[in-house]
Amino acid sequence: MRIGELAERAGTTTKALRFYEQSRLLPAPQRTRSGYRDYDESALDRLRFIKGAQAAGLTLAEVAEVIAAREHTGPPCGHVAALLDARAADLDARIAELNLLREEVQRLRDRATTLDPAACGADAVCHVIPAG
């Protein structure tokens, strides 16, 4: 199958496929006599794996790592579990951070409605944002 067809079937672009190959996420496919890439069905499986891993929030670098581990040392289950644990911890931290930020934004928003606009002196840019 040619690159355009694979891209369409996988719901991505030819650009992305070449990028994945360059990033060692996709193995370099066969080439036709004229140099065109010629994929088989396994490429589609690989792309589904990549999409799934991305949907789980793994970076392409992590996906490449899992694939390389698989090729060198067999099924990377432990590796993947560790990656997912790390990812979960990242997410917890990030969510907590965003919740704090959300509260802060809400507080500032409340200031914007309750503060006297006349107090918006010429001295500062905006009294809603605390300067300090």
Place this chain on the structure above:
Amino acid sequence: MRIGELAERAGTTTKALRFYEQSRLLPAPQRTRSGYRDYDESALDRLRFIKGAQAAGLTLAEVAEVIAAREHTGPPCGHVAALLDARAADLDARIAELNLLREEVQRLRDRATTLDPAACGADAVCHVIPAG
């Protein structure tokens, strides 16, 4: 005050200050005869505002917008309130998204412990990540 001193007092770097000036977040300061930047105390206030706005999750582009609005049309309270509302909505969406992702990662992690590693066939990269 020279740029190094301002940077130190504001808890930032000279690189960042020149970048802010270029991005119209800081007004271009006086220059000494030899071309050195020469800041007054108001620069410090401005930097505190920038830090506060950044802490509220506004991008530098948004901060620049608020500053420009302030210079052209006076106190930008309404503008700032709208920005904060948008920011809060962004945060809500982002937090919801991350919570879903967190749940998904947890589900996959559970698969990693409950699935039979022997089922990790040679056909796919990793059976923990659903392919499709």
Place this chain on the structure above:
DNA sequence: CTTGACCTTCCACCGCAGGGGAAGGTCTAC
């Protein structure tokens, strides 16, 4: 034979918020 769709490589660019370092000028202390 030519048009148009497809393919190849390579190089550059996006946003974000600066950081790194070169080449050269200046200021202060010894």
Place this chain on the structure above:
DNA sequence: GTAGACCTTCCCCTGCGGTGGAAGGTCAAG
């Protein structure tokens, strides 16, 4: 007078996940 700390402008680099376009080759249809 000279060393070292500071300043200037300039351009390139980072990470992430690709996208855009130029220059040229190939393939099928008309």
